Amino acid sequence: MRRQALLASIALLVLLAGCLGPLQTTSSPAAATDAEGTTLSTTGTGSVDAEADLAVVSVAVVATADSADAARGQVATDVERMRTALREAGVPDDAVTTASFAVFPEYDYTDGERTERGFRAVHAFRIETEPARAGEVVDVAVGNGASEVQGVSFTLTDETRAALRAQAIERAVAAARTDADAMAETVGLSVTGVETMSTAGGFTPVERFDVAESAADGARTSFEPGPVRVSVTVQVTYRAA
Template sequence: MRRSRLTLTLALGLLVVLAGCLGPLQTTPSATDRSTDGTTLSTTGTGSVDAEADLAVVSVAVVATAQSADDARGQVASDVERMRTALREANIPDDAVTTSSFAVYPEYDYSDGERTERGYRAVHSFRIETDPARAGEVVDVAVGNGASEVQGVSFTLSDETRAELRAQAIERAVTAARADADAMAGAAGLSITSIETMSTSGGFAPVERFDVAESAAGGDARTTFEPGPVSVSVTVQVTYRAA
């Protein structure tokens, strides 16, 4: 009987201890469990900067046709040397004249439903970089000394100038995006608190334009160019957080 009472007492004590351990469970939320207050706003801003071109790129080609591939190639090689010599004498440095393409291929005459080989054509194309003020002179020197084609003239920006203007355009684009975000947040009774994401895209557009004018000294015509401004435009996409 005494042992039964002792057993009952121990059992009751154990139940009391377990009841204390199984009381109301309390937890502390982790950082990942806490919800972040705020609303996201996405805006797009565009910035643009105009500048005068500081680099002209003249694309010319020396072309020759002959009965054999080697004769066509040889004639082009001779004319190329004559053109490059004339450019050197005009103080156009060798590193400003680079090959953009070279090809020798057969030409065919299609008549009466038949294909007849009529010779070979060789084409050596060049990219000539110069100051915009000298672009017309470069065209005249090249064409007057072996170049058969002027494939294009573009007025653009040097890498250094382009990077500088792009930075200015980005600054303007970000300012425009923030102004829109502030207006949106204000209309909703919120304030911008931080930037969630930001990305950018855009570039610049080279200008191609020229005309021919009479030389002031004599009756020979010379090529002159009137380049327009080069525009550097950047678009930014920004997502803000507001509360």
């Protein structure tokens, strides 16, 4: 009996040793997988400056009258005169578009009482032209029916903006990669690829309305537009090992 009990104990110990061996070797692959899965997240910004190649002149034709229809009719007459003058100045019809139109009553307020004093009609336009002709367009519009110049902006055409944005993205990605390489080097790693990448940003138009002198005094309107900046920010997550 003692011999049989001793043999059974030895067999049990051998069995337990066989079970414990594999359990002690499974942790190494998990540690290697963690190292291979290291990621670095960086942000890069790139920008490009360029001269504006598009000017947008915002003007409005305004008229007041005793009735809404009379105000509307006066605006329609002045608008036709302005558009004819712009056409004769070489501004194509499709470069002149309506921005807004409204006809509304105006009131006087005396001793807390409201008295209607007529109607105002406003037809606002957006006129696109070359930056060098922005002052001329203002003078033609104001001299032929436009009552208000609501602003002048110097910006970029769609084609130019797309080309500059591509350059800005290239610079932003290069800046992000430079930071990623520096981060990886500090911990003894190297960048091995890109995990994710996204971008945001646009362009900054130059808004100006600083008419030098009144055209009525014999001087021409002139502008001095500054550069337009296209800026892009990219967020990149890199793989490193």
